[in-house]
Amino acid sequence: MDYLADHTTTTARDRLAGAEVALLPTGATEQHGPALPLSTDFRAAETVAGRIDRDDTVRLPTIPVGVSDHHRQFHGTLSVTPETFEDYVGETVASLADHGVRKVVLVNGHGGNSDALRRAARRLRRQEVAFAVPWNWWANLDDLTRELFGEDGIGHADATETSMVYAVAEDLVREDALAAAEAGAADSWGKSVHGGEVGFDTADFSDSGAVGHPTEASREAGERLLASATDDLDALLDWLADQPFADLLPQDHR
Structure with missing residues (x-):
């Protein structure tokens, strides 16, 4: 598929x-x-989008x-505020709409972006600028992750994400560090006390920064995840x- 840039x-x-x-990977x-x-x-988002032809x-x-x-305590993490991200995505889509393309899929690879993407999409639609669809690459893969790893969905640097990196950038997986990642990982996302959420940052509940079981990842699983995500996006x-x-x-603007 053509890359506009x-x-x-x-x-x-x-x-x-x-x-x-248009596809906008985030x-x-x-x-x-x-x-x-x-x-x-x-x-991950860029690769899934790039496989569409x-x-x-x-x-x-x-x-x-x-x-x-929420990852700021770990070295190398970069971040912007939700408001900045929402505005940047929205203004990027609006600038594309000026050229006549007013339907966009926001191909997202990070769960922390989801709320801001939904807000940007709602605003663009309400203003009749564009129709943007937030879409996470793992959104429709619960059956496959259950088959591959015995669990629904995705953690963080877990078997699913590690397998995906094997598929999109295999040389960047540090295999000798997978055991250490798992040893310091949380079993699930977050931390609660008597039903109250008290784990606001990843560092509150994960020593290594991972959540899940990265040692269960494989190249073969990654190829299946990538293929299924690409099929879902194409559909x-x-x-x-x-x-x-x-x-x-919106109905009231017709």
Whole structure:
């Protein structure tokens, strides 16, 4: 699929004229324990988006820094406020809409971005600027992660994420550190006392920064995760490309 940033302004004019949908990968630059790179989240989103090959879809440059304040105690983590991230994503999509592409999938690789992405999407729709769909690459993979690892969903630097990094950037997995990552990992996300949430930062409940069991990861599992995520995104694009923009606007604005 065409990467918009590789076009010239002349060729971009024609490419955007033929596009129904754009993909905007978003992620984070943040700690993923001692075995995975800081780029884990944005590389996963970027790779899934980059595997899409459709004439009606164009890929935008990746936004590599997201809402990661809860990882701030771990070296290398970069973060912006939710408000800054929401505005940046929203204004990026709005600038694309000026060129006529008003349907976008926000291909996200970091759970901490989710609330801000939803707010940006709601605002764009309410203002009738664009229709943006927040989409996490792992959103529809519970059956597969249950088959592969015996658990639903995704932790942090766990078997699912580690397998995904094997698939998208194998040389960046520090295999000799996987055991240490797991030894200092939490079994689940967060910390509570009598039903009250008291673990606000990852450092409150994970010594290594990981949550889950990264030693259970494999290259084969990563390839299956990547393939399934790509299929899900392609199916979403089928649906979105077929929707008239006017039908996606709020009911009271029609």
